[in-house]
Amino acid sequence: MKRRFNLVLAFGLLLFFTGNLFAQETKIMVRALANDAKFIGSSMGGAKIIIREVETGRILDEGLTTGKTGDTGAILLSPRQRYKEITTEKTAGYQASLELEKPTFVSIEAHGPMSKKQAKAVSSTQLWVIPGKDITGDGVILKIPGFVVDILSPQTHETIKPETKIEIKANVVMMCGCPVTNAGTWDASGYEIKAIISSEGKEQKEIDLKPTEKASTFSETIPLGEGDYEIEVYAYDPKTGNTGLDKLNIIVK
Numbered sequence: 001m002k003r004r005f006n007l008v009l010a011f012g013l014l015l016f017f018t019g020n021l022f023a024q025e026t027k028i029m030v031r032a033l034a035n036d037a038k039f040i041g042s043s044m045g046g047a048k049i050i051i052r053e054v055e056t057g058r059i060l061d062e063g064l065t066t067g068k069t070g071d072t073g074a075i076l077l078s079p080r081q082r083y084k085e086i087t088t089e090k091t092a093g094y095q096a097s098l099e100l101e102k103p104t105f106v107s108i109e110a111h112g113p114m115s116k117k118q119a120k121a122v123s124s125t126q127l128w129v130i131p132g133k134d135i136t137g138d139g140v141i142l143k144i145p146g147f148v149v150d151i152l153s154p155q156t157h158e159t160i161k162p163e164t165k166i167e168i169k170a171n172v173v174m175m176c177g178c179p180v181t182n183a184g185t186w187d188a189s190g191y192e193i194k195a196i197i198s199s200e201g202k203e204q205k206e207i208d209l210k211p212t213e214k215a216s217t218f219s220e221t222i223p224l225g226e227g228d229y230e231i232e233v234y235a236y237d238p239k240t241g242n243t244g245l246d247k248l249n250i251i252v253k
Contacts, residue, residue: 023099024131029139031065031093032110032123034175036240037186038069038076040112040144041092044177047112047144049094054105054126060098064114067092069176072185085138093139100131110142113175118246119148121175147180147191147235147244148173152217154231156248162226168195169219170209170233170246179215180235192236193218199227209233224252 032040032047040047046064053060070091080086087093098104109124123142129135153169160166172180172193180186188211197205202225209218232247 023101026098026100026129026131027134027136028096028098028108028129029093029136030096030108030110031087031091031139031141032112033075033141033143034178035143035145035242036076036237037174037178038072038176039065039067039087039092040110040176041065041067041069043069044113044148044175045115046092046094047110047142048114049096050109050111051096051098052107052109054107060104060106061096063094063096065092065094065110065112069178076185087138095136095139098129100129103128103130105129108140108142110144112144113148113177116148116150118150119146119175119244121146144175145240145242146175147237147242148175148177149233149235149244149246151231151233151246151248153219154248154250157250159251159253160224162224162252165221165223166250166252167219167221168197168207168209168231168233169212169217170195171216172218172235172244173216174242181215182211184215188218190237190239192234192238194234194236195220196232196234197222197224197229198232199229202227226253228252 030049050062051060068090074086107126111122121144123144150171153167180188182188193209209220212219234245
């Protein structure tokens with residue numbers, strides 16, 4: 001009888017310890033939130049999510065956030081309530097699936113937006129993940145600061161005659177692609193949109209770009225003398241610290 005009890009006990013312990021060696025699927029929803037804006041999703045090429053085991057650096061899962069930018073009211077305009085979710089099934093995110101045998105300390109990175117390399121930034125965090133204990137709903141939200149700035153005119157390495165007035169035109173949007181307009185949710189009047197024009201041996205100029213009739217588009221026209229010029233256009237929000245920049249070179253001769 002005692003022998004049988006010992007065999008049962010040994011068998012139970014064997015099951016217990018070997019059971020712990022089997023990996024369990026653990027789901028983590030990861031989202032990239034543009035600072036002072038909405039989620040980075042399909043419309044901006046998504047944000048690349050990378051989950052690594054901190055101890056080894058091994059990548060456990062990676063992929064792109066897909067879906068819509070989300071509800072403006074829930075994300076930005078409504079008072080936040082504890083435990084109340086600000087996302088839905090359609091809101092952009094990446095649901096990672098990890099196969100874990102034991103509690104694992106991981107790092108989670110978001111790189112985005114992927115469609116605009118000059119604007120792409122990285123946000124990251126670290127946390128313990130327990131096998132079988134999913135992190136869903138809003139999930140892990142990583143905030144990515146900045147603006148996406150694209151110079152539309154002049155073109156890269158364009159050669160322009162000295163007597164020509166040069167239009168500097170740029171498109172400026174939030175990192176999620178949300179538009180910047182006068183009196184809009186992202187009010188153009190609250191941002192500094194400027195061009196810095198520099199040329200070797202000549203004084204650097206800084207000019208304000210003004211909003212045009214087209215949403216998110218800013219422009220100003222200036223004359224330039226002969227020379228090789230670098231043009232940088234930047235956006236800056238003094239309230240949030242968001243910044244963004246694009247640059248190119250032109251030839252005036």
